Amino acid sequence: MRRTAVALLLLLASCVFAQERYMVSLWRGGAKGAYSLTLDDFCGDWARGIWAHADPIARKEGIRFGFAVISGQCTAGLWEKARSMAEWGHEPVNHSWSHACPTEEAWCVASAGRRRWTDLALEIDSSTAAIARGTGVRPVVFAFPFDVSLPEQRKALEERGYVAFRAPGGKLNPPDVDLPALYVADSEFPKDDPGKNAYQRFSMDSLPKAAAAQGAWGVRTMHGVDDASWGALPQEEFAAHMALLARMSKARELWVAPPGDVVLYAAMRDEVRFSKSPAAGPHGGTVVEYANGLDSLAALRPGLKLTVEVSGRELRRAWLGGEEIPVVRSGRYFLVDVPARSGSFEAEFAE
Numbered sequence: 001m002r003r004t005a006v007a008l009l010l011l012l013a014s015c016v017f018a019q020e021r022y023m024v025s026l027w028r029g030g031a032k033g034a035y036s037l038t039l040d041d042f043c044g045d046w047a048r049g050i051w052a053h054a055d056p057i058a059r060k061e062g063i064r065f066g067f068a069v070i071s072g073q074c075t076a077g078l079w080e081k082a083r084s085m086a087e088w089g090h091e092p093v094n095h096s097w098s099h100a101c102p103t104e105e106a107w108c109v110a111s112a113g114r115r116r117w118t119d120l121a122l123e124i125d126s127s128t129a130a131i132a133r134g135t136g137v138r139p140v141v142f143a144f145p146f147d148v149s150l151p152e153q154r155k156a157l158e159e160r161g162y163v164a165f166r167a168p169g170g171k172l173n174p175p176d177v178d179l180p181a182l183y184v185a186d187s188e189f190p191k192d193d194p195g196k197n198a199y200q201r202f203s204m205d206s207l208p209k210a211a212a213a214q215g216a217w218g219v220r221t222m223h224g225v226d227d228a229s230w231g232a233l234p235q236e237e238f239a240a241h242m243a244l245l246a247r248m249s250k251a252r253e254l255w256v257a258p259p260g261d262v263v264l265y266a267a268m269r270d271e272v273r274f275s276k277s278p279a280a281g282p283h284g285g286t287v288v289e290y291a292n293g294l295d296s297l298a299a300l301r302p303g304l305k306l307t308v309e310v311s312g313r314e315l316r317r318a319w320l321g322g323e324e325i326p327v328v329r330s331g332r333y334f335l336v337d338v339p340a341r342s343g344s345f346e347a348e349f350a351e
């Protein structure tokens with residue numbers, strides 16, 4: 001009797017498992033957690049280390065970060081650097097035109113040299129246009145100066161197509177985001193003024209490690225490297241952090257990407273529907289079609305890819321538009337990366 005029950009269960013299980021299943025990985029590449037780094041005040045005189053040091057050090061390790069641009073401060077030469085950084089894959093983030101204080105809070109107004117945000121057309125629209133022109137990338141993330149904002153300012157940004165704004169908080173972000181995303185970042189404080197957030201600058205590496213351990217998204221805000229900016233990191237410390245991120249990326253512990261990529265990926269993750277085409281592909285394999293209900297978001301970041309987890313059957317090879325693409329085994333999943341826009345790939349399964 002017991003043996004029959006086991007046989008029945010096995011039969012049931014094989015029916016279920018003879019069918020492969022598809023879903024989009026929690027994070028790109030099947031990583032356990034996600035991490036974004038944004039370097040603030042690009043074009044500020046005091047933050048020259050962003051282009052002088054942080055960019056070349058990060059490129060060497062293959063790490064892409066966000067750089068928040070104070071657009072009203074950029075010279076032609078700095079726009080050239082910004083364009084080169086954006087073309088390489090760093091993400092230009094809008095940090096407003098003037099870096100004035102967006103709210104009435106006294107500490108914020110004082111920090112901004114008593115300057116307040118009075119002109120949304122200048123702080124948002126002119127800044128957006130300047131960054132799009134200067135870098136070739138229309139920004140989709142807005143980092144408010146001093147990380148404070150008012151609901152009407154966020155509404156204005158949403159109306160202009162921004163998908164994410166940054167808030168202070170010093171916590172990790174859960175993996176699911178609602179658009180527009182008001183995500184929290186952990187500011188890196190100077191050594192002599194260590195803040196009270198959970199993951200501070202005396203432990204730059206603790207935030208990405210926590211993100212990986214908790215399957216969450218950690219966002220680090222910092223300024224320059226080896227320059228006159230607030231809490232500037234020495235080159236060696238920044239380089240060590242980049243090396244850690246590269247190691248964690250390689251081990252699929254962490255997906256390290258600029259904030260806009262992470263927000264867009266998370267927003268699209270559960271919207272993708274998979275179906276099999278009845279016809280075989282050119283290599284005789286199964287054609288898997290996927291429809292992204294949010295193709296308009298995918299269009300904001302044409303290079304962004306989604307990682308598809310295939311389970312239930314052994315995926316041997318895969319092709320995308322005629323080209324073979326890598327299949328990576330990760331535990332009981334097989335992973336392939338596909339463009340975020342609706343499309344299809346061809347899969348060859350083991351018999």
Ligand SMILES: [Zn+2]
Pocket residue numbers: 040041095099145146
């Ligand atoms: Zn700033």
